[in-house]
Amino acid sequence: MTITEKILAAHAGVEKVAAGDLINAKLDLVLANDITGPLAIKEFAKIGVEKVFDREKVVLIPDHFAPAKDIPSAQQCVDIKCFAQQQGLTHYYEVGRNGIEHCFLPEQGLVVPGDVVIGADSHTCTYGGLGAFSTGVGSTDLAVGMAQGEIWFRVPETMKVVFKGVPENPWVSGKDYILAAIGKVGVDGARYMAMEFTGEAISNLSMDGRLTMTNMAIEAGAKNGIIAPDDKTLEYVRGRAKRPWKVYQSDDDARYSELVEIDVTKLQPQVAFPHLPSNVRDVDAAAKADVRIDQVVIGSCTNGRWEDLWVAAQVLHDKKVHENVRVIVIPGTQEIYLRAVREGLVETFVQAGAVVSTPTCGPCLGGYMGILAKGERAVSTTNRNFVGRMGHPESEVYLANPAVAAASAVMGRIAAPEEVLK
Amino acid sequence: MAGIEKSGLQKLKGKVWKVGHDIDTDVIIAARYLNRSEGDYLAQHCLEDLIPDITTKVRQGDILVAGKNFGCGSSREHAPVAIKHAGFSCVIAESFARIFYRNAINIGLPVIVAPEAAVAVQEGAVLEVDPAAGVIEDQTNGKTYQGEAFPPFMLEILQAGGAIPYVREKVKQRHV
Numbered sequence: 001m002t003i004t005e006k007i008l009a010a011h012a013g014v015e016k017v018a019a020g021d022l023i024n025a026k027l028d029l030v031l032a033n034d035i036t037g038p039l040a041i042k043e044f045a046k047i048g049v050e051k052v053f054d055r056e057k058v059v060l061i062p063d064h065f066a067p068a069k070d071i072p073s074a075q076q077c078v079d080i081k082c083f084a085q086q087q088g089l090t091h092y093y094e095v096g097r098n099g100i101e102h103c104f105l106p107e108q109g110l111v112v113p114g115d116v117v118i119g120a121d122s123h124t125c126t127y128g129g130l131g132a133f134s135t136g137v138g139s140t141d142l143a144v145g146m147a148q149g150e151i152w153f154r155v156p157e158t159m160k161v162v163f164k165g166v167p168e169n170p171w172v173s174g175k176d177y178i179l180a181a182i183g184k185v186g187v188d189g190a191r192y193m194a195m196e197f198t199g200e201a202i203s204n205l206s207m208d209g210r211l212t213m214t215n216m217a218i219e220a221g222a223k224n225g226i227i228a229p230d231d232k233t234l235e236y237v238r239g240r241a242k243r244p245w246k247v248y249q250s251d252d253d254a255r256y257s258e259l260v261e262i263d264v265t266k267l268q269p270q271v272a273f274p275h276l277p278s279n280v281r282d283v284d285a286a287a288k289a290d291v292r293i294d295q296v297v298i299g300s301c302t303n304g305r306w307e308d309l310w311v312a313a314q315v316l317h318d319k320k321v322h323e324n325v326r327v328i329v330i331p332g333t334q335e336i337y338l339r340a341v342r343e344g345l346v347e348t349f350v351q352a353g354a355v356v357s358t359p360t361c362g363p364c365l366g367g368y369m370g371i372l373a374k375g376e377r378a379v380s381t382t383n384r385n386f387v388g389r390m391g392h393p394e395s396e397v398y399l400a401n402p403a404v405a406a407a408s409a410v411m412g413r414i415a416a417p418e419e420v421l422k
Numbered sequence: 423m424a425g426i427e428k429s430g431l432q433k434l435k436g437k438v439w440k441v442g443h444d445i446d447t448d449v450i451i452a453a454r455y456l457n458r459s460e461g462d463y464l465a466q467h468c469l470e471d472l473i474p475d476i477t478t479k480v481r482q483g484d485i486l487v488a489g490k491n492f493g494c495g496s497s498r499e500h501a502p503v504a505i506k507h508a509g510f511s512c513v514i515a516e517s518f519a520r521i522f523y524r525n526a527i528n529i530g531l532p533v534i535v536a537p538e539a540a541v542a543v544q545e546g547a548v549l550e551v552d553p554a555a556g557v558i559e560d561q562t563n564g565k566t567y568q569g570e571a572f573p574p575f576m577l578e579i580l581q582a583g584g585a586i587p588y589v590r591e592k593v594k595q596r597h598v
Contacts, residue, residue: 022573039459039499046586048593065457072457122497122521138499138525140585147589152575187444188491192520221494223520276444365453365496384495386446389453393471 002158002254003228004194007133010246011116019157019257027057028115028132028243030145033101033361034062034073036120037080039139044146052087053149059091059110060084061101064361069368099333099359102126102301106211107333109240113229113247118145123301123383125222128214129207130237131229131247136218156223157257158194159185163201165265171417172267173311174209175303175381175401177201178216179270180262183280191221193257196250201264202227207236208307215302216383219277271379271414272399275387283404283416291398292324295378296409297390298402299330299357300364303381306336308402313345315406315417316352322412327354328363328370354409366390372397379408431532431581434511434551435561436483438543441472443489447501447522450493456500464500465507480509485549487540488515493522502526502533512551514558514569516540527576530584534558536569543567553580 001009001016009017011025032040037060044052052058060080068074084092091110098104102123105111113131117124122136135153137145145151161181177197182189195217202210210227217225227233229247237245271286273279281289298304298312309331321327329349331337337359340346349356363370364382372378372391378398380390385397400408403417410420455467469476486505492515493501502525505513512532526533532553539558543549547562554577556569572580582588 022575035453035456036497036499042459043586046590048590070457076457076459120497120499122495124497136497136521138497138502138521138528140499140528141524144585144589147593187494188517188519191491191517218495221491221519365448365456367453367456384446384448386448386495388471389448 002194002196002250003131003226003248004133004158004196004224005155006248007114007116008153008155017155019155021155022152023155024150024152025116026150027118027145029057029059029111029117030142031059031101031105031117031119031121031124032080032142033064033121034066034076034080035064036139036142038076040120040142040146041079041083043140043143047143047147049147052146055088056090058089058146059105060089061093061098061104062095063098063100063359064365065367066360067095067358097334100301100304100361102215103304103332103336106130107240107335109237109242112237112241112243112245113233114245118142118151122218123215125217125225126211126215126301128217128224128226129211131227131233133224133226135224156192156194158196159190159258159260160196160198160256161260161262163197163199164261164263165201166204167201167264167267169268171269171401171403172264173401174205174212176267176270177262177264178213179272179277179280179399180267181260182216182220182278183270184262185220185260187219187276187278188221190217193222195220195222195225197225197227203230206307207232208305211305212302216277219383269401269404269416271404272385274385274396274398277383277385277399286414287416287419289414291377291414293379293408293413294325294376295370295372296325296327296405297330297363297370297378297380297382298327298405299332300361300382301332302383303402304330304332306339308381309336309340309345312402312406313348315403315420316354316409317348319352319410319420321353321409324412325409327409328357329354330357331359333359363390379405379414381405431554434483434485434553436485436511436549437481438485438487438545438547438549439480440545441486441488444491444494445488446495447493447498448495450501451498451504456498459500461503461507464504468504468508477508482509483511484509485551486510486513487543488513489540490516492518494519497521499525499529502529502531506531512553514540527579528585530580532580534569536567539567539569
């Protein structure tokens with residue numbers, strides 16, 4: 001069996017599962033935010049049970065439009081807070097003690113290897129970076145999960161994506177691996193499937209880089225992205241985990257429905273042009289297109305982790321943001337924010353002429369804190385560049401890694417880091 | 423919220439609105455409207471960035487016909503809720519993104535995978551659809567198409583009117 005099949009079998013209480021099986025799996029954690037939570041709570045109330053299945057396994061985090069951007073958003077935050085209080089949930093985290101959910105949960109050890117997690121947010125697939133099975137669901141599925149502690153799944157086929165080699169370009173990151181993969185298979189290339197990332201380049205990749213990759217599995221249509229735990233994973237998990245964990249690995253004779261190989265040796269940083277994440281170009285080609293920009297966002301559940309801010313700071317150190325550009329840096333969690341303050345990153349950003357925001361999903365989904373006007377263009381380390389994603393339907397989003405985003409901020413157009421750090 | 427009324431699964435009839443491939447949930451309902459979750463409010467802004475004024479022109483029962491990967495992107499259930507409350511009786515597509523597909527079934531919006539029909543039927547055609555059987559008849563030219571049938575338990579969810587009435591019934595039975 002594959003790692004995904006093993007985790008699902010264990011949670012369904014059966015010896016073996018195969019792709020296509022319909023199973024009921026026990027849930028280790030269910031998660032919602034201030035957008036999807038209120039709808040889930042409304043649906044939960046109709047089911048006819050008083051209490052959630054386990055008050056220690058339901059996580060509610062106001063992060064999308066929080067700190068509240070307007071009165072209706074404030075009400076949505078109140079809705080989830082009140083529910084958490086009524087139910088006595090142990091894992092409600094208020095603004096100031098939280099972060100962007102998919103940065104926060106791994107950091108705090110709320111998710112561990114071997115878990116089955118559902119979240120009413122499509123980027124819940126992030127936790128596959130720890131060797132967990134995790135997937136996004138809607139609010140009604142979440143309500144059912146909160147009530148019953150289990151949910152049905154169709155066991156997905158698995159696409160094995162092997163990343164070979166060692167990148168020669170020092171600015172190539174997990175973001176570029178996953179953008180290259182999405183570019184290769186397309187936005188529905190892994191639809192309904194598990195994407196299992198493996199190979200030398202993955203072994204060499206940091207945990208922050210791995211979480212960036214599994215985060216964007218949904219952008220290829222996948223149900224989950226997953227990376228089998230290794231020593232790096234366990235080092236990350238030790239000292240954080242709030243629960244015991246279990247390590248699963250794919251068998252040598254596991255069945256894969258597709259095999260994709262990507263050699264990263266010559267890979268350049270990737271830039272996804274509007275309006276699909278699969279619309280990728282090498283950064284050199286992107287730079288030649290002379291795309292003038294108005295905004296840069298560095299943050300989000302994709303690239304708001306410590307390493308992402310650190311890389312951006314390497315590029316922005318002693319540099320100035322281009323006069324036509326505004327830069328918004330958003331640390332993924334309060335812990336990352338504090339470290340960025342202590343280690344001088346915040347000073348680097350502010351000196352360069354960027355703003356540093358509280359952790360929030362805000363601009364990524366066109367919520368607030370950096371909405372684009374008609375005709376404006378942004379380079380963003382986020383995950384989607386759909387029409388109108390970050391604001392006006394006639395604005396444009398170019399997805400890139402933090403180094404490319406920072407370099408573009410200095411140059412005022414899409415640029416490679418080498419153009420800034422000559 | 424939609425989906426609590428026992429709707430059963432009657433035959434549907436309506437006029438076709440065609441959209442393309444990879445229609446994402448941001449374009450179905452933009453995040454700027456996600457500070458509220460009432461169906462009627464969301465319906466006013468359904469697909470507005472793709473087809474301006476669409477919500478004033480859709481008539482109750484109309485059918486949305488799409489290309490590949492309909493509903494890709496975010497997990498927002500607001501997307502099928504907006505479509506349902508805008509008046510669409512079902513969505514037919516070459517393929518669906520998985521979270522959208524589940525969400526639609528869960529709120530009692532029939533979604534039918536029918537690649538042949540999705541390509542062939544024309545904007546403005548009138549279709550009669552039997553969602554339980556997956557049969558689509560184009561009344562404009564008399565052609566019929568067979569879409570994919572639902573697995574039995576998914577059909578039960580749709581027949582119950584969505585996942586909540588389905589689960590509520592199971593919870594009730596457990597307490598009897």
